[in-house]
Amino acid sequence: MIQVKERIRAYLWKKIKDTYPLTWEDLQLSVPPDASMGDLCFTFPFKLARSLKKNPRQIAEEIATALSGLEDLEKVDIAGPGYINLFLHRPRFFLEGLRSLAAPQLQPQEKKIIVEHTNINPNKAAHIGHLRNACLGDTLVRCLRYQGEQVEVQNYIDDTGVQVVDVVFGFLELEKKSLSEVESIADRFDYYCWDLYTRVSAYLAAHPEAQPRKAEILRKIEHGESPEADYAHYISRRILRAHLATMKRLGITYDVLPCESSILALNFWEQAFHLLRAKKGLSLMDSGPNQGCWVMKLEGDEEKEKVIVRSDGTVTYVGKDIAYQLWKFGLLERDFYYEPFLQEDGHIIWITTSEPRAATPSFGRASKVYNVIDVRQSYLQKIVAQGLRVLGYEKQADKSIHFSYEMVALSPKSLQELGFELSEEEKGRSFYEVSGRKGVGVKADDLLDKLEIKALAEVAKRNPELPAEDKIRIAREIACGAVRYFMLKLARNSLLIFDFDEALNFEGETGPYLQYTAVRLNSIFRKLEAKEGFTRGQLAALMKTESLRLESLPEKEKADFWELVVLASQFEEAVDQSIISLEFAHLAKFAFNLCQKINGYYHLYPILNEKNEDLKQVRLLTVAYVLEVLKKVLNLMGIPLPDKM
Template sequence: MYKKLENKAIESVKNTIQTLGWEEPSEIKFEIPPNPNMGDMATSVAFQLASTLKKSPVDIAQSIAGNLEVKSPFKTVETKGPYINFFFDPELFSRMVLESVQEDYGLLEEKNEKIILEHTSANPNGPLHIGHIRNAIIGDSLARTLRSAGYQVETQYYVNDMGRQIAMIVWGLQNLDYQMDPKGRGDVEIGKLYFQVNQELKAKPEIKGQIDSILKTYEKENPPELESMFKKVVRKCLDGVEDTSRRMNIVHDDFIWESQFVRDGSMEKILEALDEYTTQNEVLYLDLTDYGIEKELILTRSDGTSLYSTRDLAYHLFKSKNSDQVVDILGSDHKLAIDQLKIALGLVGGKSPDVVFYEFITLPEGSMSTRRGVFISVDELIDEATQRALAELETRRPELGEDEKNNIAKIIGVGAIRYYISRLSPEKHIVFKWDEALSFERGCASIQYAHARACKLLEKVSEFNPSKVDMDSLDFQNMDTLEIDLLKTLARFSTIIEDSARDLRVHPVAQYALEVAGAFNKFYKSVPVIGSDKELLRLLLVDKSRITIRNALDLLGIESPSSM
């Protein structure tokens, strides 16, 4: 809603500049001042005009403000030095916010633009662990935010089914006396076998040649029995990955297997298209020194088999042909690989992907490794979070039934994990700490509790129906400062979504959810609602807060319980 108000303010400033006979700047920017005494919106356009007009920014600001026609919903315009500050008319502004916040609040106008967003894409060699979770949570939350911003979004999981790690697992099935537990989860059993093969490789390095042979046979000859083994291993692991993802409220629209780009000839066409740029020595490679990259991009091994980078190039060309924008979520260790890929992709006519790089999560005791068997699986993380939440509920709400407590605990546990990851900029490294992630006193639980508070208050007045409230019957006079502050916070939601979608960042949404909950809690604790002389207006404000908190958390893949 702030964007609409900003556009009105921009229009007024433009008209005034034209009236004064000045040349209009290409862009007039507004911001929300840090102090409400400095206005509800402010512009520093006077700075932009100063060099052209050869005047003081203070004088320019005063000239604009003195000639500006104040239009609804603004009440006054003042200058503070070179800044022009716009103040809302409290009644008109309050009406606009309350009318804007409907059940689908935050869902913006549809855009005719398709985005393919790839995320998670963990190697199918074991269960998802907390080293993968940041990718999955950022990716899913960003997809939700982009959809809310009006984009058509398709989420994809790129399945690395032709990599050395899968060949290692196939070798293990062929050569080790290992029996998978038929009652165990497929991804866990595959992970155990992968660990055993790594132990064998340490003891017998010559095994590497046998694994290379399996990989070459699978890519070049693809005998049915070997193909069946590869597919079963990957499918078994992916079934577990999907189960875990669903527990985190994450579902991918499509799974794209890298082998399809070898089997359908796409990769060969890529190599042909790059032929004039490549060099063949022991390996086939693309020299990138002319592009400022010293490390060459190797496209095939000495035995002629492809590398992940080659197949990834074919996949990115596929994505660029089937979308208007390609978005990848990748660890910061992929920066060089992406720089190389973007150059190669440009040479074959593909779109350059927009990449969200994130730093890794570590445990307090150090980094994780599937190869070394040192990790906490996402399932273990969810189980632990749920148990901790349940223990807290046993203390806080002993009167709840077991089923209700268990359901609320799951919602709180998953919410705590997702929020803990979402709340920080992806460029910041995270050390995962249980007490911080699962604290009931701050973070996600406090936001969910604000929603539950709103629901509980509204339950007390069953006759209240927000859709039938007559705005003209409400008393907007002498509103409490906390009411106005809450309304201003609610009004920012659409702008947060627009900005987050544009910048491909989700942490502003997480931070905003906390702000809304904080503004609501201050209002709830200090402003009487039921029985007050403004009961209907304040009940409406409670309901609009409930909707906004719920919809903000939904963008983060977090449920909002009505009771806690």
């Protein structure tokens, strides 16, 4: 649809630009409220009427003549006081849609884009809240790449942060384990550390006298001193591998893992601090509650200030983030060293290091950066952008995009299913926030395991003849689809309340419903090949046909055909709008609506037993077209397409 719209606009613009006081932006196409009024509509005659002091209908009639001869249009009507309604040439439109399936019409806008997402503290297992970040970020990456962008995916690893410090504290002070004893833990290490982290949080809350020791551990880790830094390195790397394995279950991967330890060791902050001081972007406070701190005055409110460097000389989280953001744009005049960390299906995931290495890939130097971080970090993300503005990097600040989203909470019912005891007051609440410190949350792998077990039972019931390994593979694909759609289907700034019954529902507005629709459509062509010998190669050849006899369709079917084709043709517009708004619920809703439409269409207009060859050809091509669009949208949402369900 995008290509057709642009062709119509360009054709008309060339004809009228020298006659009427219009801009290119004025020639926007909208959709009439009823299909009987046309497929597209121009409304700009009303704007012209005000400037030309003429009747808008008269203007519309004049302009309509300029559209004559355009092959994309079957007819042009003037409606009401001045609407220009356009009726597309249906066979031409549909056949062009079939031919353009392999060639996306979206165009790249940037030289290079960095998307930073996931960013789980490497101190315990990933939980369901982390999945929303990763699914949103990965869907953005897939859509940008579909648009033709060069995208680099980063997963920031805070391997020297206080969360890692807490686990190091737990091993050293509570469990009194040597590093070799930690290394010999055979249990799931990320789960083990989940429980340990909860214990440490409770212990520190009850024993404030332990805080100096925790502060000492933090200082030693930041300065790379043994044995504390050795514990932190081992713990963070082992848990990081567990996180990557969890994300791989959802088809999510990364290009590079920038580590906070590398930022500290390579003095990134010192360079950023030097640049900010030179531009007078930081002030040393000589009195007040922030005495001895370096602060940044807040843009628009000089009375407020944000501490960037504490009075003890340690840099805050946002300070390191400013340095990291400068590096992403290639503005820091420093770089990391890199080494391979993991290889997944031929793809190397690199990790930063402070030690020089032989020839390695180049990362960073983006023209646009998306930081996928929850809405609670909005204030700090504004500070990061302000740091760039202070240094005169207005363009880069404008292209520092905070892709925010609301948190994931748990329903009281879900908490009880997990074995948590709730007070009467808590039972009456509509949701309960996930808390890693309290150990309250659904571990991501536990959620996937539960989904896979349920899916496996359903697959085995429907397809008892399948080999066991095929059943397991399909169950995993269904579980992945269930989670990914669940994480996308609500607006990103809506609180996502996780409930087991909803997440495990295989009907309605769910990932498995989308997968089932695609599997059902695929089965039509398998059955057609088995029954009539009509192969996929013959289907591919048919999709290149130059003629289509739509006149053979009954009126009701003709209307249903056209409504379905127009909806499917809006796929790339749904992708484009999702990227612009960062609302991938639009894409999820588009996929759901398309599945509903094609299921209704096929129920009314079967293919396998149709005797009329003209009708059969139209239906066959319609289903093939929708299936190919559905495959594309499923892939962009990271939802696998099983063989059977």
